[in-house]
Amino acid sequence: MKKLRIGIVGCGKISEERHTKELATNPKAELVVFCDIVKERAIAMAEPFSADICEDYREVLVREDVDAVFVCCYNNMHAQISIDAMNAGKHVMCEKPMAISTELCERMISAAEQNNCTLMVGHNQRLVPSHIKAREIICSKQYGDVITFRTTFGHRGCEYFSHGGLSTWFFKKAYSGFGACADLGVHKADLIRYLLGEEIAEVSAFAGTLHKRNDKDELIEVEDNAICLLRTESGKIGTLTASWTYAQEDNSTVIQMADRTMRILDDPMADIQLVDRDGNIEKMWLGGIQTNKVQFESGIPAEFVDAVLTGRKPIATGYDGLMGVKIIEGCLESARQGHTIRLK
Numbered sequence: 434m435k436k437l438r439i440g441i442v443g444c445g446k447i448s449e450e451r452h453t454k455e456l457a458t459n460p461k462a463e464l465v466v467f468c469d470i471v472k473e474r475a476i477a478m479a480e481p482f483s484a485d486i487c488e489d490y491r492e493v494l495v496r497e498d499v500d501a502v503f504v505c506c507y508n509n510m511h512a513q514i515s516i517d518a519m520n521a522g523k524h525v526m527c528e529k530p531m532a533i534s535t536e537l538c539e540r541m542i543s544a545a546e547q548n549n550c551t552l553m554v555g556h557n558q559r560l561v562p563s564h565i566k567a568r569e570i571i572c573s574k575q576y577g578d579v580i581t582f583r584t585t586f587g588h589r590g591c592e593y594f595s596h597g598g599l600s601t602w603f604f605k606k607a608y609s610g611f612g613a614c615a616d617l618g619v620h621k622a623d624l625i626r627y628l629l630g631e632e633i634a635e636v637s638a639f640a641g642t643l644h645k646r647n648d649k650d651e652l653i654e655v656e657d658n659a660i661c662l663l664r665t666e667s668g669k670i671g672t673l674t675a676s677w678t679y680a681q682e683d684n685s686t687v688i689q690m691a692d693r694t695m696r697i698l699d700d701p702m703a704d705i706q707l708v709d710r711d712g713n714i715e716k717m718w719l720g721g722i723q724t725n726k727v728q729f730e731s732g733i734p735a736e737f738v739d740a741v742l743t744g745r746k747p748i749a750t751g752y753d754g755l756m757g758v759k760i761i762e763g764c765l766e767s768a769r770q771g772h773t774i775r776l777k
């Protein structure tokens with residue numbers, strides 16, 4: 434069986450908690466090299482696989498025994514490393530947000546096209562069974578059209594998960610590009626596109642750094658909260674909330690259809706609740722969703738490996754990554770300018 438030979442660039446928490454664990458048990462994948470600017474992290478992750486290590490990603494790209502690269506470093510380097518990788522003929526799985534501007538996302542898509550490489554973005558929420566089921570219910574139109582929606586992703590903050598604690602790069606605009614609105618909100622922007630099967634045409638938002646302080650006890654450089662209004666091309670309206678200051682995690686979406694309210698991951702009692710006009714509830718249990726504390730298979734590595742080996746489109750393409758960033762950029766622009774933004 435042909436295996437996809439993989440290099441990991443960025444040996445931080447997402448690589449450690451999800452990608453490497455899932456690739457390690459994938460019979461169609463081989464972990465060849467681990468790269469991190471902090472050498473000890475690369476060494477620690479490579480050790481169980483007797484894999485090679487390096488500190489400069491360009492050393493991964495010149496290797497003939499590497500077919501594909503997982504780009505899992507700071508957001509500001511996603512575009513550069515992905516473009517260099519595709520120009521070196523490597524397929525790319527890039528973490529979200531795809532890049533720190535739509536312009537960079539477009540350059541990544543061009544590099545994929547020019548080099549005939551697969552470019553996937555780590556929008557793992559598309560692979561959560563509750564979201565797959567919700568999409569199926571919406572597409573079937575059995576309960577009528579979607580009219581409105583609300584979607585939320587809030588938790589205590591990335592400093593509780595990723596390396597660096599209160600001095601994390603996530604709080605520094607030069608490295609992260611955006612704050613909670615992109616870190617968490619981009620998951621939900623992508624999810625709404627995925628569930629509704631249409632684009633967002635118009636956005637309006639409030640965003641701010643309301644509470645979160647860094648290791649120097651200064652307010653962080655990026656927004657810790659954003660509350661956004663979205664209007665789809667066909668006129669559906671809804672809200673998207675992203676927060677790094679919630680005491681308890683909320684990763685829920687509520688879809689209002691003509692004949693049912695569908696609550697997705699909104700209540701520990703069931704993953705999906707379909708509520709009719711009389712209050713009758715149909716409950717579905719579909720395995721929950723990953724949290725920073727409770728990790729389980731995201732399915733992202735398996736999806737990427739299969740897409741590359743079979744030559745099919747992955748579930749979240751470069752175009753999907755671009756559209757997610759476009760929505761987030763629009764929301765933050767709206768918050769800055771104080772008016773609604775039409776997305777082109």
Ligand SMILES: NC(=O)c1ccc[n+]([C@@H]2O[C@H](COP(=O)([O-])OP(=O)(O)OC[C@H]3O[C@@H](n4cnc5c(N)ncnc54)[C@H](O)[C@@H]3O)[C@@H](O)[C@H]2O)c1
Pocket residue numbers: 442443444445446447448468469470471474488489490505506507508510528529530555556557594595596597616
């Ligand atoms: N899909 C998800 O649910 C999810 C969850 C968490 C993080 N992420 C994304 O994954 C990426 C990494 O986040 P994290 O939580 O693992 O952060 P982290 O801080 O734990 O790890 C980032 C790692 O990248 C390394 N790095 C930075 N620049 C590098 C470079 N030029 N070359 C090689 N290594 C480099 C750092 O030294 C660090 O070890 C971010 O883009 C983040 O948004 C996605």
